[in-house]
Structure formats: C-alpha cells, structure tokens
Amino acid sequence: MKKLIDVEFHLVVIPKTPLGSDIDVARGDAKDIREAIIRHVDGVADVNLEYDSDYRCSFCDGPWTEKSDTYNGYCCEEDEKNNPQLTTT
C-alpha cells in the first residue's frame, strides 16, 4: 500500500508588510529581505527567491487572455494591428 511521507522541508518567509504592488519595488524588497536573512540568520547558506509569472500584452501591459502569441483579442489599439483577420492578404 502506498503512503505519503514528508521528505524535505522548505521555509517560506512572510514579510510583516506586503511587498510593493509595483513589480520592480516588490522584487527589490524581496532581494533586500533575502540578503538580510543570509547576513543575520545562522545556518542559512542561501535563500531562493521564487516568483510566479503571468503573460501580459507588451503594448498596454493588460492580461494576456488568448491562446495566440501575437494577438490578444483587441486589448488595445497596438494589439489590434496584429489581428490575423486584418493582416491576411
């Protein structure tokens, strides 16, 4: 019979205040916390900085909602220039 066992543990650090909503500020805050942990906590060799990724429109930064890699269903005027129905010959 199969059983599930714990084989490795990871620590997740939750900051006292949420990281900034601006992605560059959040990245900088996370790096600062990482460096502080390495500098001040005994027995820590390294801290991995992990993050989630999300696809966005390169023109308007809106959420990417379509399967296509080039057209996002008219999220903005620049995106519409890649509408395959308009660019076919």
Ligand SMILES: [Zn+2]
């Ligand atoms: Zn767009």
